[in-house]
Amino acid sequence: MQSYRLTHLQELEAEAIYVLREVASQFENPALLFSGGKDSIIVAHMARKAFWPAKIPFPLVHVDTGHNFPETIEFRDQYIKDIDATLIVGSVQKSIDEGKVIEEKGYSASRNILQTVTLLDTIEKNKFDCAMGGARRDEEKARAKERFFSHRDEFGQWDPKNQRPELWNIFNGKKNIGEHFRVFPISNWTEMDVWQYILQEKIQIPSIYLAHERDVFVRDGVIMSTTDFIQQRETEPTIRMKVRFRTIGDATCTGAVESDADTVEKVIEEVAAARTTERGTRSDDKRSEAAMEDRKKEGYF
């Protein structure tokens, strides 16, 4: 007799597709946040699956810090073209120019935290009532408390101690005018699941996820790419190393790891053997024990 069972990746995919369709049904004007990072890529991939043969019924939104790895932007533009989707870009540079935020100064200056203002602005300007993203509960301890459907008040704030209970697979997206939702279709995925899914589905990803030769320098034990956006100290000489990135965020706060993994298969082996979390290379999380919780309360993803 045939056994009717799904592998864990099939079950996770079925859950994510269900969430994506629920968003398209419950919200009038949703959007998918798309950074060109692997997590948002797999969400976009499943959005294609969820609505095939129709096009993805919502735009993709990139909150652009202006401090990108060029490979990510190239990838983003090609990807949008390939899947025939609509892209909306919210620019942090513009928020700075308009005086809405003030750029951090000093050696460890980053625009990562400024994204929140631009994100909330973009949501407001386009009247999005739901912003989906590729955040996962396993990434960070504050995110472990997050719901699939996460309510935000009119200021975009998250109230982690007073969240709506979420039962079975019934999602309550009801809200008042001016409020919105953040929805996380891949809440239950781990870094390993994402990589396995990329392999299984043969999904294209930006080249910097795979090992390559790069000019880097070391700061506080983290390997950083040399870029125009970071000021190197004299004690931080440029060196050439074979590296890859485990996460892709703002270039000023995303570190690389030394690696020989130049194929997805090799990345999976490396992830299986890894002894640090992927956000261990993110200096934005290291600012304090509750850094992520504090940013999320304000409206960060």
Added chain:
Amino acid sequence: METNSYLDMELLRFSTAGSVDDGKSTLIGRLLYDSKSIFQDQYDAIEETSRRKGEENVNLALLTDGLRAEREQGITIDVAYRYFATPKRKFIIADTPGHIQYTRNMVTGSSTSNLSIILVDARHGVVEQTCRHTFISSLLGIPHVVFCVNKMDLVNYSEEVYLKIKNDLEAFSSKLNVKDIHFVPISALNGDNVVNKSENMDWYQGSSLMYLLENIHIGSDYNHIDCRFPVQYVIRPQSEKYHDYRGYAGRIAGGIFKPGDKVAVLPSGFTSSIKSIDIMDGSLSEAFAPMSVTITLDDDIDVSRGDMLVRDNNRPNINQDIDIMICWLNEKKMLLNGKYAVKHTSNDVRCIIKEVKYKININNLHRIEDDKEVNMNEIARISIRTTKPLLYDKYINNRFTGSLILIDEGTNETVGAGMII
């Protein structure tokens, strides 16, 4: 871990419940630590915090307490989700707080679980909270329950103590609807029988907790008999190539569907046949719960979100007057004759609370018939009338089509979790 073996793993969702200080967080920390799912930087961070707080050992509980308030107060406030994998299975843990005021969190965390781990302190045996957690597991229809008798190290690993507790648990559980029960004596702190078999309890012939988690048969946890397909979204590409395409997207809530099957569309009652079951990579020869697919029909009939495709000869209940067990989740008490919004499968309706039949004392399962005020964390049997008929099954037969939530129409908060009787 082999690349290929990982592609053939199953998913097991479990929840953990225990009283305050039963060592629940320690157990989860132990499972993560012994299965090598804790990363060095996470371990370093909690080691540092433990040291700062002047604690003797590394406090594995700190791994699961994600919010600042939780770490400050040393308690778990909200359901936290944790993930780990072994070569056999991927696990999702819903870690639910054990405090009395947080029954709603346990109901929430348990609602999607295949398995429930209930911790019992070997020194205290079966206490009120144990009964409550067992009852909630049974009420939520969790197919498998594992009782972990914890802190065996503090009772000298005594078989006698363990057997007494096991007997008590068996007696209590026999009154409930739990299909599959297991018992394991453990010490979460020292790791006895958690991942590895304990050398301190050679009298115990059973398996370790991890062995159970990896091997319990979960293939029958979904209903593969009664065909239920709630239509979630209608796909109409309106493109040149797919001009006439009309697909019904949704997640199969029960049964097995195949092209050619005769189906009825409810509530209209029109019948048709399945033309194809589509996914982006092509068409399927069959699909079953809990897959997300798109179904096309041979006939052009009106089908929209909220409708349900079923087998013509196996239909769900269709009714406006429905009896449910409700767990109340909100500080504002439930209002008799009050009106609430209802979400059930892909349907949105409204309802009125017609009657509270009785409440249940969840510590001893006695019915309370003289006090019918339903407050937060209380469980009651009630009757509701909905604005239009729901297409449902009994909760014990199908968790997807037998569950609903009540929403306060003023605040939009989810206030009640209902299981249809």
